[in-house]
Amino acid sequence: MNLVSTYVIGAGVTGLSFAVTLGYGKVLESNPGLGGKASSYNMNTHVGKFTFDIGGHWFHHQNAPKVLQLLEGLSLEKHARQAFVYWEGGLYDFPLQQSYKTHADNSLVQQIDRELAALGQKEATKSQNYSDMLLNSYGPTLFERFFRDYNVKMFGVSDLSQIQIGKYEEIRNVRTNQKTEGYNSYFYYPKDPLGAQAIPVHLAKDVQVRFNSQVQSIHLNQRTISINKQTSPWETIISTIPLPRLVSMIADVDCGIAYLSQQLRASRGLILNLGVKRNLLHANKSWIYLAEMKYHFYRIGFYSNVQPDMAPEGYSSMYVECSPLFFKNKQEALYIVPQVIRDLISIGMIEDESDIVTLKPIYLEQNYCLPDNQVTSLIQSYLQQYGIYSIGRYGSWHWSSQHEDMQQAISLADELRRTINFRKLLKV
Ligand SMILES: Cc1cc2nc3c(=O)[nH]c(=O)nc-3n(C[C@H](O)[C@H](O)[C@H](O)COP(=O)(O)OP(=O)(O)OC[C@H]3O[C@@H](n4cnc5c(N)ncnc54)[C@H](O)[C@@H]3O)c2cc1C
Known part of the structure; x- marks a missing residue:
């Protein structure tokens, strides 16, 4: 493995964890900022500053010492989960x-x-x-x-x-005969004004990221990568972008692999971030699940109940995860926003529209990947023959959380480092 021509595509938590563990890798990021799905933003309003993530981004590490080692020096605060289920007109404890x-x-x-x-x-x-x-x-x-x-x-x-x-x-999905509180009875969140983005920012301290660097195409046989229309040689690529997108970028990909990658499906997502006047129903809640079809969302949560600095006094910074049953593309997703607000009023989460201080819909082309383990592993093995590793929640096309993606990246970097040392020993 030649470190000089190792490229990492994506500066989300996976790509950054890989680069920091390996101690090298040119990290290419198409956006002007860090973090991918784990990014955050501020909104300054007439009542003060609100901070939002892309939906609740709670950190659920369990027995992940190597992941925690990468986060040493970052203040992660532990929170007991205050989760509820809105069921048949009442609020029940989760689960x-x-x-x-x-x-x-x-x-x-x-x-x-x-x-x-x-x-x-x-x-x-x-x-x-x-x-x-x-x-x-x-x-x-x-x-x-x-x-x-x-x-x-x-x-x-x-x-x-x-x-x-x-x-x-x-x-x-825990079997019910085991008395358990589920996989996330407590969780962590950065005690930091940056919100969830404090994690990728911390990981990037010792990593050079090339922002606004969009990978456009990859050639397997020529072993070239095109970044912002400039072509360079590569030896190893670690990709964290959605697997079907990676395959579609490969100019000389096997047509069977191209066909298989087109079969992979994911749910779309619409996160509605709202800065609203606080009311009694918001108190002491991390998030609430809702199954009834008449509501256009399945979960709502409160950033500012976890990190109070994320909303001005007397206000809440909240997210609404809208159901993709009600839209097929970005335009249709935006059309449901007024209905979502009416639903929130009908369950009492906001009293009326004038309670809303700021609102931002965030459309996601991929939210939950629908797993197809056989297809994914066929594509990943094909790519690996050429030295392309597709990892992370969207690269592996599965349902994972940040700590699991970070662990996957650390394990791969450790494995590749062992290969380098072994080759050095053999002087290959
Ligand atoms: C709504 C939502 C809620 C979530 N909630 C939680 C939670 O509570 N807890 C939790 O642990 N996890 C949560 N997750 C999962 C978490 O976001 C992911 O596990 C993690 O962020 C994936 O990181 P990644 O680096 O693999 O991918 P991404 O974050 O998707 O990073 C990929 C990066 O690649 C860049 N990129 C794309 N194309 C190109 C290109 N052509 N060239 C260069 N760069 C490119 C993108 O801009 C992006 O920055 C949630 C995810 C979503 C969508």
């Missing part, structure tokens, strides 16, 4: 598979009790698809009255049996 017991309809509670008890006695079976996994985890009543519609809204896919189970989906 619902434990709090349903407070539902007013006693016969419904008993029905769910029976179904969960039966599941608890059943041997854990390998589920065939996402729908099957939810049914095997929560039983038919909770599935039909909450989990099906919540997931349909989140993925924007009406038939959940079309979705394969990736390893991350299995971690998140």
Whole structure:
């Protein structure tokens, strides 16, 4: 591996973690700023400054010492999760598979009790698809009255049996007979005015990033990369951009691989960031899940309940994750914003439109990747033969969080460094 011609595409948490661990790599970033999906911005308004991320960007590291080593010196504050479920007109504690017991309809509670008890006695079976996994985890009543519609809204896919189970989906859907609070009963967030972006900014301290550097095409046989219309030689490429986009950039890619990459699907996303007048319903909440189809969103959360500096006194800085069931492209996504605001008023999160001080919709072409493990690993193995490693949430086309992407980048950098040292030893 020749360090001089090693390129890292993308200055999000994955690309930066790779570059900082390897101690080298030209990091190319098409944007003028750092962080990719983990970036933040400020809005100065007549009531003061609001800070927003791209949706809640909470850090859920568990047993990830190497990841924490990269973040040494950054103040990460621990927060207990205050999550709720808006279900059948009431607010329940998260997770619902434990709090349903407070539902007013006693016969419904008993029905769910029976179904969960039966599941608890059943041997854990390998589920065939996402729908099957939810049914095997929560039983038919909770599935039909909450989990099906919540997931349909989140993925924007009406038939959940079309979705394969990736390893991350299995971690998140805990079997109910294990008394557990889920994978994120507490989380971390930078104690820093930058918000979530403090993480990539910290990682980039010792990394040189070339901003406004857009990779346009890659040649496998000529081993050239075109960046802002300039061509350079490469030996190794670490890419963190969406896998289908990477494949489409390769001029001489195998046509079978090109075909396969076009089969990969992801849900689109619309995050609506709002600076609003604070009301009692906002108090002590990190985020709330909503399954009912009449609401155009599946989750809302409050940055300023985690980091109070993110909104002026008396105001909240919040995000609304809108459902891709209601749009197919950016233009259609923007059309639903007025309806989303009406929905927020109808559940009392804002009293009326005049409570909104600032509003910004952020459209995401890819939000949740719908895993297809066989296709992804075929494409990744093909690329690796040429020295191209596609990693991170969008590079690996799976559902992962920041610490998992960082860990993947660290492991790859360690592995490549071992190869370099081994070659030096053999004087190859
Ligand atoms: C709405 C939302 C909420 C999330 N919430 C959480 C959460 O609470 N906790 C958590 O841990 N994770 C969360 N995540 C996941 C987290 O954002 C990702 O795990 C992580 O940011 C992925 O980082 P990455 O570096 O792999 O990719 P990205 O952040 O996507 O970085 C890729 C970079 O490549 C650049 N790029 C693209 N094309 C080119 C090109 N042609 N040339 C050069 N550069 C290019 C992009 O500009 C971008 O900066 C969330 C994600 C989303 C979308």
